[in-house]
Amino acid sequence: MLPDGVLRGKTALVSGAGSGIGRAVSLRLVELGASVVGVGRRAERLAETASLAGEGFRYQALDIRDRAAAGAFVAGLGGLDLLVNNAGGQFIAPASAISPRGFAAVADLNLTATASMIQAAREGLAERGGRVVNLSLSAPERGIPGLAHSAAARAGIAALTRTLARQWPGIRLFCLAPGTVLTEGVGEELPPEQLARIVAKTPLGRDTSTAEVAEWVAALGTGIADAVSGSLIELDGGSGLVAAASLNESEQA
Numbered sequence: 001m002l003p004d005g006v007l008r009g010k011t012a013l014v015s016g017a018g019s020g021i022g023r024a025v026s027l028r029l030v031e032l033g034a035s036v037v038g039v040g041r042r043a044e045r046l047a048e049t050a051s052l053a054g055e056g057f058r059y060q061a062l063d064i065r066d067r068a069a070a071g072a073f074v075a076g077l078g079g080l081d082l083l084v085n086n087a088g089g090q091f092i093a094p095a096s097a098i099s100p101r102g103f104a105a106v107a108d109l110n111l112t113a114t115a116s117m118i119q120a121a122r123e124g125l126a127e128r129g130g131r132v133v134n135l136s137l138s139a140p141e142r143g144i145p146g147l148a149h150s151a152a153a154r155a156g157i158a159a160l161t162r163t164l165a166r167q168w169p170g171i172r173l174f175c176l177a178p179g180t181v182l183t184e185g186v187g188e189e190l191p192p193e194q195l196a197r198i199v200a201k202t203p204l205g206r207d208t209s210t211a212e213v214a215e216w217v218a219a220l221g222t223g224i225a226d227a228v229s230g231s232l233i234e235l236d237g238g239s240g241l242v243a244a245a246s247l248n249e250s251e252q253a
């Protein structure tokens, strides 16, 4: 557990703050003393996070794929200590059923828009020796049947994280890759029985909680990881060690 008030005086921007992991991260950062700005497309979900967080959380409805609006908003925040690129997602489909537009939509959200958020926040982060945490998926480089588009985009984010860590030494960047986190969002993608089977096959036989992801993000936002940049941290119960083929049921198409 991190000490009370460890993030007092820090400002964080969290994308996808209206649900699941992004909400848990926002609440934990506020609890630890940070001022948090949450963005997402649905204002009503962000307002729910605000009512849970109380003072210390403000929000703006924003589609991060709208480069001009997102860039202007992020630049307008000024100095920033922590950027959490949590907004993301995909649809599950066999590779043969992913159209070029479908592939582009997923790559845009999970790779290009995320890269633009980092670019827009660069000056504000550099002013304060800031940190970036990019949410990814566990072990995309091993291949994830059903998620060809997302695996490609998430592997790209890990590479971007490493590259920027080399090019921008004034900013620390991390890639945090959960395995299965039982959020409402993942529940809309896969039925509970299938999620339970995937979780049971991981070496630790367990899912990762939103609170655990939030604690890692908060820790990376403190000085605890000052000797680290560019790293990929898998928070996945060891699922990245298991071949995707044995986690998933459908390998073909």
Ligand SMILES: CCCCCCCCCCC/C=C/C(=O)SCCNC(=O)CCNC(=O)[C@H](O)C(C)(C)COP(=O)(O)OP(=O)(O)OC[C@H]1O[C@@H](n2cnc3c(N)ncnc32)[C@H](O)[C@@H]1OP(=O)(O)O
Pocket (backbone or CB within 6 Å): 088, 089, 090, 091, 092, 093, 097, 098, 099, 100, 101, 102, 103, 105, 106, 109, 137, 144, 145, 146, 147, 179, 180, 185, 186, 189, 190, 248, 249, 250
């Ligand atoms: C079979 C076994 C699989 C096992 C998998 C194991 C791994 C499980 C662990 C998963 C862990 C990950 C968890 C999470 O990420 S939790 C987050 C959950 N929430 C989401 O992911 C929702 C987010 N999704 C979206 O917001 C949208 O889907 C997205 C942004 C990705 C696209 O939205 P957009 O509005 O841009 O898209 P359009 O509706 O305009 O469509 C664009 C093209 O995409 C095609 N499309 C859309 N959905 C599907 C589909 N279900 N199947 C195929 N194609 C789809 C759509 O048709 C458009 O293309 P065309 O114009 O060519 O038709």
Ligand SMILES: NC(=O)C1=CN([C@@H]2O[C@H](COP(=O)(O)OP(=O)(O)OC[C@H]3O[C@@H](n4cnc5c(N)ncnc54)[C@H](OP(=O)(O)O)[C@@H]3O)[C@@H](O)[C@H]2O)C=CC1
Pocket (backbone or CB within 6 Å): 015, 016, 017, 018, 019, 020, 021, 022, 039, 040, 041, 042, 043, 045, 062, 063, 064, 065, 086, 087, 088, 089, 090, 109, 135, 136, 137, 138, 177, 178, 179, 180, 181, 182, 183, 184, 185, 186
């Ligand atoms: N749950 C899991 O098992 C895992 C999740 N992840 C990743 O963690 C992140 C959070 O997932 P989780 O909390 O489970 O799922 P959610 O679906 O609850 O979270 C996704 C969030 O992203 C926001 N979002 C999506 N598209 C956009 C957009 N274009 N602009 C702004 N915000 C957007 C959504 O808000 P809104 O719709 O209002 O815009 C939502 O709050 C995602 O990147 C996910 O892929 C990774 C590994 C495993």
